[in-house]
Amino acid sequence: MKTYSLIILFLSFLIFFTSCGPQKTENTGGNQTEQDSVTVRSMPNYAYTDTIMQGSHKVVYTITSEGVDDLPIVVDEDGVKYKDNRWQLVITKDGSQLFNRSFTKADFKSKLSEDFQKYGIMDGLRYNHAEEGKLYFNTCVSFPESDMSCPFLLIIGPDGSYRLEPDTTFDEDEMPV
Numbered sequence: 001m002k003t004y005s006l007i008i009l010f011l012s013f014l015i016f017f018t019s020c021g022p023q024k025t026e027n028t029g030g031n032q033t034e035q036d037s038v039t040v041r042s043m044p045n046y047a048y049t050d051t052i053m054q055g056s057h058k059v060v061y062t063i064t065s066e067g068v069d070d071l072p073i074v075v076d077e078d079g080v081k082y083k084d085n086r087w088q089l090v091i092t093k094d095g096s097q098l099f100n101r102s103f104t105k106a107d108f109k110s111k112l113s114e115d116f117q118k119y120g121i122m123d124g125l126r127y128n129h130a131e132e133g134k135l136y137f138n139t140c141v142s143f144p145e146s147d148m149s150c151p152f153l154l155i156i157g158p159d160g161s162y163r164l165e166p167d168t169t170f171d172e173d174e175m176p177v
Contacts, residue, residue, distance in 0.1 A: 042067030042083040133158035
């Protein structure tokens with residue numbers, strides 16, 4: 001009887017310790033993913049649609065973003081890894097498509113310092129205003145989870161053309177996201 005009790009006690013401890021050991025966790029849509037046992041942080045996916053009137057024209061824009069695997073991973077000075085983002089802007093004017101393009105940090109490369117090229121991610125795109133037939137959007141490349149950013153204006157012309165330029169009017173108290 002003593003041997004039987006010892007076996008049951010041993011099996012109980014074995015079951016207890018194996019159930020309390022390291023567990024494999026599954027990502028259920030949060031801000032982190034498991035890749036080769038290394039956590040890579042990612043901004044949450046984003047989708048926003050709005051309608052504005054530009055004179056007598058009805059303009060509808062949709063902005064979406066997602067952290068993507070096909071862009072280089074950004075590693076900050078503490079070794080924390082981040083996915084970079086792809087932002088998509090679709091604009092219709094009076095029911096006809098005016099603009100449809102995605103943007104990544106690579107679109108700003110010639111306008112970024114070496115540090116922002118290496119450590120930054122594209123982390124914002126939002127509508128600013130309409131003026132003289134043009135649509136103005138704020139966007140920026142920033143160091144992840146910091147207030148260090150390079151703000152830009154994305155200007156969409158009435159013919160669907162666009163240009164990117166540094167935002168010299170950017171107020172540090174207003175984050176363009």
